[in-house]
Amino acid sequence: MGSAAVVVLGLLAVWLFVPGGQAGPPDARARQYKDVDACLLTGEKGVAAGTPAAPVWEGMQKASLETRARVNYVPVMGAQSVENARPFFNGLMQRQCEVVLAVGAPQVQVAEAGAKQYPDVRFVVVDGTPADSGVDGAEGGNLTVAKSGEGLTDSVADVIRGAVEASDS
Numbered sequence: 001m002g003s004a005a006v007v008v009l010g011l012l013a014v015w016l017f018v019p020g021g022q023a024g025p026p027d028a029r030a031r032q033y034k035d036v037d038a039c040l041l042t043g044e045k046g047v048a049a050g051t052p053a054a055p056v057w058e059g060m061q062k063a064s065l066e067t068r069a070r071v072n073y074v075p076v077m078g079a080q081s082v083e084n085a086r087p088f089f090n091g092l093m094q095r096q097c098e099v100v101l102a103v104g105a106p107q108v109q110v111a112e113a114g115a116k117q118y119p120d121v122r123f124v125v126v127d128g129t130p131a132d133s134g135v136d137g138a139e140g141g142n143l144t145v146a147k148s149g150e151g152l153t154d155s156v157a158d159v160i161r162g163a164v165e166a167s168d169s
Contacts, residue, residue: 036167038063038160039097040073041089041111043080043104047073052148053103056126059156060101066157067164069099076107085110093118099163101156102126115143124159126152 038060040053047057053073060071074092076085085106092100093114101124102111108125115123119142128145146155 036067036069036099036160036164037095037097038069038071038099038101038163039092039095040071040101040103041085041092041107042073042075043107044075044077046075051103052126055148055152056101056103056124056156059153060160062153063157063160063164067161069160069164071160076104080104080106082106082109089114093121098122098167099124099160101159102128112143115141118142122159122163124156 040047040056040060042053043051045051045053047053057071057073060073063069064071074088076088078084085104089100089102089107089110099122100111100114102108103126108128111123111125112128115121121142123143124146125143126146127148128143144155144159146152
């Protein structure tokens with residue numbers, strides 16, 4: 001009787017602790033991403049419907065479906081100030097994002113300053129400083145100023161498509 005209990009407990013332990021699943025290659029239906037990251041810096045409400053970042057996120061997702069670029073967003077939590085947004089921006093730079101998008105006044109200011117420091121990164125700022133204001137790198141450099149409203153989603157998707165095309169060549 002004792003040996004039967006040991007066998008049953010042994011089988012139970014094997015069933016509980018041996019990982020199941022299939023052996024072999026990963027599911028062929030799993031999405032294979034390209035090595036291009038587009039990162040969005042937002043206010044503390046993130047990309048919720050009705051926020052200024054929602055259409056930007058929509059454009060990023062659209063571009064990701066078409067190009068297989070990885071997209072993510074980081075909300076700046078706490079005080080909505082340049083000083084508080086800077087560490088969140090620095091985190092995106094450490095992730096080596098190829099495209100950085102920013103929505104919200106403090107986030108845009110940090111990204112505009114960052115465009116000067118990181119010339120190899122593409123930046124898109126929503127309602128940022130217009131190109132004719134003398135900001136280095138504006139429109140045509142590594143900084144694109146996008147206007148909120150109609151067409152924003154497509155503008156964002158175009159920039160990400162361009163980054164993916166540049167990485168393919």
